[in-house]
Amino acid sequence: MAKRGLWAEALFRFQRADREDPGNPKILNNLAVSYEAVGQFDKALELYRQAVKLDPNNADLKRNYARFVEFYQSFRPKEESEQDDGKAGEAPEPSAASDQPPDGR
C-alpha cells in the first residue's frame, strides 16, 4: 500500500495493527511515516518520539526520526518553532542518530 503511495489505506492498516499490538515501536514508526506522508506532521512527531523511546537502539527508527525532525524544523511556522524550541529534538538526539545525509539517499 505504502509503496504504491496509497497512504490513507496504509494508515488505516497500521492503525489496526497498533490496536492489535499496542506499543510496538515498529508499528508506531509505520504509523508515524503514514501520518507524515498524509501531512499530519504533529501526529507524526508524537509517534516517532514514542517509537524511538521504546526502541532507542533501532538505527532505522532513529534515522527516520532524525530526517523527520530536520524537515519539520524547517517547515513549521516561525512563531511555533520559537515557542516549541528544542522540543522536537527532545526524545533522542537526532543528529547523533543518523550516519547518513538527511534526505535523498
Added chain:
Amino acid sequence: MKSLKQQVFRLELVGIGLSVLVGGLVSSLPAAAGVIDVNFSVPVRARLDLGGRETVTLAPFLVVTDEGETAIQQRGVDVQREFEEYLRRLLKRRTKLTVIEAGPVDYPSYDLQQLADNTDFWRFLGERTGAALILSGSLDFDIQDRSGYRTEEYVSPFDGRTYFRQVLVEQTGFEYDIVMEIFDGMTGEQLYSDNFKDFKQFEGESVDPLAGMFENLIALEDRISGIFSQKRVETTRALFTN
C-alpha cells in the same frame, strides 16, 4: 536389499534436511524483508515569508562578467535581458506574485554592497512602482573554453597492438553565478539575499551560448522559485514490513 531400518533412517535424514532448509528460509525472511524504503514528497516552506505581499518589480540586475565577457559579447548574448525575461516568466509560472514593470532605473552606485545598504533608494523605487517587493542583484555568466588533450587507447590495425594517443577534445563550459537580493518596497530594507551558482559543460567548441545559459537557469529554477513559493521535495523513510 536394504533393510527397513536403513530406509526409515534415510527418510529421517531427508526430513531433517528439508526442515533445516525451510527453517533457514523462514529465518532469513525477516532479515531480507524487515525494512523497506518508501518515497513520498513533503512540503518545503518558501525561504522568504511574503507576509501578504503580492506584487514585485524587477530592478535591473548588474552584469559583472569578467573573463568570458568578450566571448559572450561576440556571440551576441544579452545576459541581463535574457535573465530578466526568464525571471519574469518564472515568477508568473511558479508564484502568485504580480510583476510590475520598474521602468528606467538609475542606480546611485554600481557597488552591490553600497546599493544593498541604500534603503532610501529602494524605498523610493517601491513608492514609484507601487511594488511590495523589489528584486535585484548581479549576474556573472561566463563561457569557458575547456578544450584539452585526453589520452585515448587504440588498437593498431597493422600489428594488433594497443597504443595510447593524445586526442584534442573540444569542450565549452558555461558558468552562471547569480546574486539575488530582495528588498521591501515599503521600507527599503533588504529582506533576503542569496547566491546561486551552476556550471555545465558540453562537447564542442561552438555550443550555442543561449542553450548553455538556459541549461544553467533550468538547473537553478527550483532554488530560485523556492524563495517565493512552497515546493515539494522527495524524501525517503524506512517502513517495517513484519
